[in-house]
Amino acid sequence: MFGIALIAFAGFAALCLAMPKHFETLLGRTPGPGQPQLLRVTGWLMLLVSLALAVQSRGWAHGLVEWTAVVMAGVTLWVFALPYLPRLLVGMAAVSALLGPLLVLSAG
Amino acid sequence: MKEGFRQAMAWLHTWTGLLFGWLLFAIFLTGTLSYFKEEITHWMQPEISRHAASPQAALEAAQRYLQRQAPASQSWFIRLPNEREAGVKVGYRDANGGPRGFVTQTLDAKTGEPVTARDSRGGEFFYRFHFQLQMPYPYGRWLSTFCALIMLLGLVTGIITHKKLFKEFFTFRPGKGQRSWLDGHNAIGVLVLPFHLMISYSSLVLFMYLVMPAGLMAHYGDDTSKYFNDLFGGGEAPKAAQVAAPLAPLPGLYAQVQALQPGARVGNIRVENPGDSNARVTFTQSAADHVAYRRSANWTFDGATGALLEQGKPESGAMLTAFSFAGLHMGNFAGPWLRWLYFCFGLAGTAVIGTGLVMWLDKRQLKHAKAPRVPRELRLVEVLNIVSMSGLLLAVASFFWANRLLPVALEARADWEVNAFFITWGLALAHAIARSGRRAWGEQLALGALAFMLLPLLNALTTAHGLDHAIIDGDWSMAGFDLTALGCGVFLAWLASKKLRPAVASAKLSRSRASQVGHETAQAR
Numbered sequence: 001m002f003g004i005a006l007i008a009f010a011g012f013a014a015l016c017l018a019m020p021k022h023f024e025t026l027l028g029r030t031p032g033p034g035q036p037q038l039l040r041v042t043g044w045l046m047l048l049v050s051l052a053l054a055v056q057s058r059g060w061a062h063g064l065v066e067w068t069a070v071v072m073a074g075v076t077l078w079v080f081a082l083p084y085l086p087r088l089l090v091g092m093a094a095v096s097a098l099l100g101p102l103l104v105l106s107a108g
Numbered sequence: 109m110k111e112g113f114r115q116a117m118a119w120l121h122t123w124t125g126l127l128f129g130w131l132l133f134a135i136f137l138t139g140t141l142s143y144f145k146e147e148i149t150h151w152m153q154p155e156i157s158r159h160a161a162s163p164q165a166a167l168e169a170a171q172r173y174l175q176r177q178a179p180a181s182q183s184w185f186i187r188l189p190n191e192r193e194a195g196v197k198v199g200y201r202d203a204n205g206g207p208r209g210f211v212t213q214t215l216d217a218k219t220g221e222p223v224t225a226r227d228s229r230g231g232e233f234f235y236r237f238h239f240q241l242q243m244p245y246p247y248g249r250w251l252s253t254f255c256a257l258i259m260l261l262g263l264v265t266g267i268i269t270h271k272k273l274f275k276e277f278f279t280f281r282p283g284k285g286q287r288s289w290l291d292g293h294n295a296i297g298v299l300v301l302p303f304h305l306m307i308s309y310s311s312l313v314l315f316m317y318l319v320m321p322a323g324l325m326a327h328y329g330d331d332t333s334k335y336f337n338d339l340f341g342g343g344e345a346p347k348a349a350q351v352a353a354p355l356a357p358l359p360g361l362y363a364q365v366q367a368l369q370p371g372a373r374v375g376n377i378r379v380e381n382p383g384d385s386n387a388r389v390t391f392t393q394s395a396a397d398h399v400a401y402r403r404s405a406n407w408t409f410d411g412a413t414g415a416l417l418e419q420g421k422p423e424s425g426a427m428l429t430a431f432s433f434a435g436l437h438m439g440n441f442a443g444p445w446l447r448w449l450y451f452c453f454g455l456a457g458t459a460v461i462g463t464g465l466v467m468w469l470d471k472r473q474l475k476h477a478k479a480p481r482v483p484r485e486l487r488l489v490e491v492l493n494i495v496s497m498s499g500l501l502l503a504v505a506s507f508f509w510a511n512r513l514l515p516v517a518l519e520a521r522a523d524w525e526v527n528a529f530f531i532t533w534g535l536a537l538a539h540a541i542a543r544s545g546r547r548a549w550g551e552q553l554a555l556g557a558l559a560f561m562l563l564p565l566l567n568a569l570t571t572a573h574g575l576d577h578a579i580i581d582g583d584w585s586m587a588g589f590d591l592t593a594l595g596c597g598v599f600l601a602w603l604a605s606k607k608l609r610p611a612v613a614s615a616k617l618s619r620s621r622a623s624q625v626g627h628e629t630a631q632a633r
Contacts, residue, residue: 062399062441
């Protein structure tokens, strides 16, 4: 479930960066043409994939509940830590995007 | 027209939030603590130690004990130890003993001998307070269910009032006075919204038989127990035949349950007419086994012959929906990490209510910042805010302190722990009235910080289960309690330091805050 949580976390981070206002404050430059669109699609896709993985590995009842819980926890952490530790969080999101799928694959 | 609607919703949000916020804060905080009900009870009754014992052995010990102590009792109750509960709990009806003719006892899971633990309600106190509010049946349940309705209303009106829900989805701007409070209130409300909606709606489902009884009464009249028997199965046992017949060994019946439902964990076991030829034994599956709280998952045996008589019927769609909401609300199925998240989301709900109350007052106090006196109604709100939040935290802390400090032999000891809770709450009220708002906040928070931070030390001094021992023993519910108390104390100390900052700095802050709010209102116009 931890790998799934990381994928969802990275997904929400992508959705946040898809908003030009947040992209600028977090990365210090304006997003290139098409970048917000790409981030938005990627973010939603990661959320959907993590949901599918959760349901597949834990069944509908536990999968839905646990997915909702980790998504809420992840996005709350993101929003409230962002003003204090922006660089760390962007780094964590990047690591999550890589580590999440690896953990899911290694869990089989 | 649209603005008119939004303003009406904002008005509703503001005023129902204020009137019910104080009570809702207490309901949410105690409800949040109830997610760790068993762990709190473990901390409050450290005499009951944890052993790895097989369910069969525990069941055998329970049967042996009850046969010896209460052979003539009309009914027995047994609860097996599990991951979260250390002891074997037994109970039996006895017209001459115990409160309301019911005697309970905890047995050691390894030896099967009774354990004398200090008299305490433990986590059960918070759990009961959470929906009964220390009021007689059914008024407390009615009031708390009504509060749940108000919470649901607050969530819906809050969402309608929140103008930039999606634009500010990821926004939190700290260090900017009222702006930060509003950001925080909105962000915790929106980001944890699925939990908030689930918890308030499911409260209504849990008590629907109380708050919407028309359909039930039309079919069953006053005989509500018949309704529950029809719904959950395992109905009334037949009268005792007055023919002696030895009770079948319970471990054998347990094995039958395992054969019918491999891997099922058993919650409660009820024995009616033990030792009679009309004995009935009902096993109920543990609520930890399903997300839905399936009260109808049970098996009833003939206690004399050991034959299976009845098992829970499959639930209808409507029942399963209701059971799912109940199960999601109580979170019995949650393992350690999910339980912690439940706890955090409960705190988030508490924080939404708390920030709302603080903002209501802040906004209005600002208008009177230059006036020589604050209007009386604002002072009333201020006192109630302080008592309902920091006062309640002090009351919780004193409940735990009383548990460690009251003599074990004290008469009605468990009641005195509860008294300590309410006496402290009352003292907090007196203190809040006597001191100015800022001082009262600061002093109560500082005292709360101290009380919670010293709890681990108190535990280590008064029992042999201090942090050092608990960690070595791997007793993580004991150690987790101490560490959580420590964390809570640090958080309260941080809050207190904000309130007790020198007056100059805070005056400067409130000036800059005032100018900023003025700026914002100008923008809004």
